[in-house]
Amino acid sequence: MNQIWIIAKLEIRRAFFSRRALWVYLLALFPAVLFFGHGVNVQYQRSEYAGKPVTPAAILDRIPTGAAESDVLAAAGQPITDRQWKRRDTQRRSLQYYDGSNRVWLEFENGALKSTRRRTLNSFEEDSKVYAGVFQFFYLRLAIFFGCLGIFINLFRGEMIDKSLHYWFLAPVRREILLLGKYCAGLIASAAIFGGGALLSFGALLAYQSSADLQSYLQSDALSHGTWYFLSAVLGCVGYGSVFLAAGLLLRNPIIPALVMLLWESINGFLPDLLQKLSVLHYLQSLCPVAPPLDPSVPPLARMILAPAAPTSAWAAITGLLAVTALVLYVASRTARRLEINYGTE
Amino acid sequence: MSSDLILFENVSKFYGEVLGVNKVDLRIPPGITSLVGPNGSGKTTLMNLMTGLVHPGSGSISVRGVSPFAPEKLMRILGYATQYDAAPRGITGFGFVLAGLLLHGLPRAEAERRAAAAIETVALTHAAQRKIAAYSKGMRQRIRLAQAIAHDPEVLVLDEPLNGLDPLVRAETIALFRDYAARGRHVILSSHVLQEVDVFSDQVILIANGMIVAEGEIRNVRDEIHEHPSQFLLHCQQPARLASLLFDQADILEAKIDPEGRGVLVMTRHRDAFAATVQRIALSGIEIDGILPMDENVDALYEYLIGGGK
Numbered sequence: 001m002n003q004i005w006i007i008a009k010l011e012i013r014r015a016f017f018s019r020r021a022l023w024v025y026l027l028a029l030f031p032a033v034l035f036f037g038h039g040v041n042v043q044y045q046r047s048e049y050a051g052k053p054v055t056p057a058a059i060l061d062r063i064p065t066g067a068a069e070s071d072v073l074a075a076a077g078q079p080i081t082d083r084q085w086k087r088r089d090t091q092r093r094s095l096q097y098y099d100g101s102n103r104v105w106l107e108f109e110n111g112a113l114k115s116t117r118r119r120t121l122n123s124f125e126e127d128s129k130v131y132a133g134v135f136q137f138f139y140l141r142l143a144i145f146f147g148c149l150g151i152f153i154n155l156f157r158g159e160m161i162d163k164s165l166h167y168w169f170l171a172p173v174r175r176e177i178l179l180l181g182k183y184c185a186g187l188i189a190s191a192a193i194f195g196g197g198a199l200l201s202f203g204a205l206l207a208y209q210s211s212a213d214l215q216s217y218l219q220s221d222a223l224s225h226g227t228w229y230f231l232s233a234v235l236g237c238v239g240y241g242s243v244f245l246a247a248g249l250l251l252r253n254p255i256i257p258a259l260v261m262l263l264w265e266s267i268n269g270f271l272p273d274l275l276q277k278l279s280v281l282h283y284l285q286s287l288c289p290v291a292p293p294l295d296p297s298v299p300p301l302a303r304m305i306l307a308p309a310a311p312t313s314a315w316a317a318i319t320g321l322l323a324v325t326a327l328v329l330y331v332a333s334r335t336a337r338r339l340e341i342n343y344g345t346e
Numbered sequence: 347m348s349s350d351l352i353l354f355e356n357v358s359k360f361y362g363e364v365l366g367v368n369k370v371d372l373r374i375p376p377g378i379t380s381l382v383g384p385n386g387s388g389k390t391t392l393m394n395l396m397t398g399l400v401h402p403g404s405g406s407i408s409v410r411g412v413s414p415f416a417p418e419k420l421m422r423i424l425g426y427a428t429q430y431d432a433a434p435r436g437i438t439g440f441g442f443v444l445a446g447l448l449l450h451g452l453p454r455a456e457a458e459r460r461a462a463a464a465i466e467t468v469a470l471t472h473a474a475q476r477k478i479a480a481y482s483k484g485m486r487q488r489i490r491l492a493q494a495i496a497h498d499p500e501v502l503v504l505d506e507p508l509n510g511l512d513p514l515v516r517a518e519t520i521a522l523f524r525d526y527a528a529r530g531r532h533v534i535l536s537s538h539v540l541q542e543v544d545v546f547s548d549q550v551i552l553i554a555n556g557m558i559v560a561e562g563e564i565r566n567v568r569d570e571i572h573e574h575p576s577q578f579l580l581h582c583q584q585p586a587r588l589a590s591l592l593f594d595q596a597d598i599l600e601a602k603i604d605p606e607g608r609g610v611l612v613m614t615r616h617r618d619a620f621a622a623t624v625q626r627i628a629l630s631g632i633e634i635d636g637i638l639p640m641d642e643n644v645d646a647l648y649e650y651l652i653g654g655g656k
Contacts, residue, residue, distance in 0.1 A: 163432040171449040172421035
């Protein structure tokens with residue numbers, strides 16, 4: 001254990017600060033930046049509407065379709081905006097009101113109310129689902145996947161390219177220990193980067209919610225959801241890390257294992273149950289606390305790729321993922337024992 | 347006994363279809379052993395096999411009773427300064443040596459003390475905190491040597507260790523090798539600077555095209571090659587008279603006055619008969635100040651055995 005920790009400590013700086021690491025950080029921070037940007041926009045709109053006259057929702061809800069413009073103005077008062085235009089022979093008018101949390105547009109045709117559109121300044125429920133979608137479809141499938149590719153494949157392959165791997169092989173360390181030490185270094189770095197990224201983006205999601213929504217969420221699912229998102233990200237690093245560490249030992253070109261793995265993960269939903277269990281994503285999806293929305297307009301093929309595979313219970317998913325990781329690391333350690341220094345062919 | 351030896355038993359290594367070494371049998375005793383051969387002859391392959399960086403396709407290797415397949419044991423008794431010039435990215439000379447010692451499980455304070463001592467031995471203390479990437483070729487050579495000796499190994503393997511060293515450091519390094527050998531340890535090294543290795547080597551292994559051409563003490567190897575005549579320089583004050591006497595002897599192939607005026611250069615196939623002849627001439631009144639073997643060095647052997655070497 002001591003040697004594993006020494007190797008991890010020696011390697012960890014390289015895993016965090018290698019010249020190839022910048023894009024890993026960009027991938028990890030992208031969701032946080034996305035939700036932070038959305039939060040800034042919501043706050044801006046809130047401040048913009050803060051000084052506007054508020055028309056109680058009850059009044060707006062009572063206005064029937066077909067009501068005359070004059071009756072509406074009499075009931076709801078002066079609107080925030082009033083736009084009128086004519087298209088062909090139809091006189092159109094749009095009155096915008098604000099009920100304190102929603103923007104409401106009353107659409108008139110030839111002086112009679114035709115329809116009512118309502119749009120909330122911000123919906124926590126909607127944002128929560130968008131976050132789930134970003135987390136599963138971008139963060140787990142792409143960001144952590146390619147981030148781990150960048151971090152773990154360099155642990156051995158990068159040293160072969162740099163012609164410095166022999167220094168490790170000349171240490172009084174079993175190759176299996178060396179592999180585990182390097183894996184731990186990659187895992188600590190990737191878990192900190194992507195686990196941190198997950199927490200940061202989750203924090204960004206909560207930061208701009210209304211105090212009522214936030215209070216309610218904090219008292220119910222916030223801690224649980226945050227923990228599972230963090231765990232999913234870390235376990236993603238555990239699983240993908242082992243795969244790419246092994247790939248760095250077995251193959252020269254990282255693009256090939258990345259594409260094969262990406263394809264394998266993408267078609268996971270098509271595979272028989274047994275084969276689904278040989279996928280990292282299969283377990284990660286089962287750990288995500290909120291199901292991402294799938295628009296009905298998504299084509300069937302894309303829907304099958306994006307849809308989660310048959311879900312597994314959380315603890316079975318964790319056990320399964322750790323089992324897959326152990327299997328991959330075992331194969332990698334066998335390969336490491338046979339590995340030779342032959343820089344001439346790199 | 348075998349626990350004091352480095353043993354190669356019928357070892358072959360191919361890189362794909364390219365021969366590394368073929369059917370090598372070696373018994374290397376403690377002392378300074380030089381691997382000599384042209385580029386691509388298999389010297390580095392032998393060293394890499396010995397240290398477990400490459401694995402034999404067939405045969406077995408034992409380094410003082412330890413298999414190269416057990417790095418956790420082997421690297422505790424072996425230090426290897428490779429020819430590879432690269433170092434882990436961004437590391438300082440001190441950090442480089444220290445990292446190796448920490449992996450030996452030494453407490454940090456002890457590891458730091460030993461790292462500093464090893465760096466001092468190779469005269470790099472002034473540059474210890476600089477990054478290796480900024481080192482000159484000679485400095486890199488020395489820091490690799492420092493890492494190899496830092497844990498005081500029983501077997502020191504050095505690939506071209508004298509390349510790029512200035513004369514002073516070179517002399518100190520050779521003294522270090524001699525000190526190791528004097529303590530019953532192995533020093534295995536390769537070099538293209540043939541005049542250097544024959545001065546301090548106890549053993550020589552000549553290798554060409556992946557095959558061992560000759561091995562043993564330089565003198566013994568030389569003795570095995572009866573058909574190759576030996577050359578000696580007889581120091582004397584009367585070279586012309588001595589040369590005329592030597593011409594008449596049946597065991598002398600050639601006798602000529604040394605162009606540098608030191609005496610007479612003699613070629614013979616029969617060392618014992620030659621020794622008797624010299625004794626007889628000396629007793630006849632010709633003063634002979636000394637006898638110096640002129641080709642009992644690696645260069646001569648190398649050229650003779652391998653043909654066309656340096």
